[in-house]
Amino acid sequence: MPLLSAAADTFILGAVVSLIAFAYRGSIPAPAKNMRQPKYWPLITGLLAIHTLYMIHTISFKTPPNLFTELHLPLSMPSHKIRATLLARTGISGDDVLPEHIEDLLTRLNTYDLRTYFVRFGQNTVQECEWCTTFTEYAVYTIAPIFLSYILEAALLGLVTIRGSNREMWRSTTIGVLILACSVDAYWMLTVRVTVDQQDVTMWYDTLWILRHALFTALPLVTHFVFPPSFTPSPLAIVPQTNLTLQALHRRLQLLKFTSAITLRVPEFRQAAGNYWETQRMEGKWAREDEGINRFSDKTGRGIKREVARELALKCKHGLDI
Structure with missing residues (x-):
């Protein structure tokens, strides 16, 4: 039974565990033989602590809305039945109307293609993109901010592997992992097969959103705390x-x-x-x-x-x- 709410409990637990881990691993490691003193270790550790708390908060409180998942409704349910369910859950009489954005969403869900777009691109895209009419327009509207999030994550990894962090040699590897993840993310979102008539339909946009943010949380931490440091060769080695x-x-x-x-x-x-x-x-x-x-x-x-x-x-x- 949640103490406050499922999201709040998740955030508090994740924040406490993260802060304990940062307090344990955040001290400057003693430089080993042939290893430079990590100049920016405290600064990068503090930056990652803030980033980790932000990502945990995002995962806990800012998950994408999904009408079918929250109400436990099948994707094939007609729009008028979804509307009736919403009215019953909210206690609104049948003569009243739902908020305008919900009514617009239910109207759009009358078409088969829009339901597949709902699975691929999420409820926000189908609900907010008023000028979108084709698959390409919905795809561009959805993927553009996703690409931007990957670029921002690449910038963070660049700071984590900056010269003086003792993680310089891992920059190419981490950026390569990020590029691969971005390619797989976009490819899967655009090409996965969606069948509305199935009972249990995987909401791919929501699933990829969770995986993406889990990667954004874990990759900088693994790079900073787990990967072995960069070593400088001894001057005697080049004699x-x-x-x-x-x-x-x-x-x-x-x-x-x-x-x-x-x-x-x-x-x-x-x-x-x-x-x-x-x-x-x-x-x-x-x-x-x-x-x-x-x-x-x-x-x-x-x-x-x-x-x-x-x-x-x-x-x-x-x-x-x-």
């Missing part, structure tokens, strides 16, 4: 690779020195080298004689005149401690 790279570079420099000596002994190579350096000399001469280049280099303090070039060379020498 062997650095040594191999330096050895290969040393061999190449030696080969370059020998190649330069061999070039001058072969007439063809010597002629090609002479042509190359002659081309470089001519291009350098053109650059030094260009007034625009001279003005620009003087403005930037990197003039090509002998005195300026000598001063720059001395600065480079002192900077390299040669």
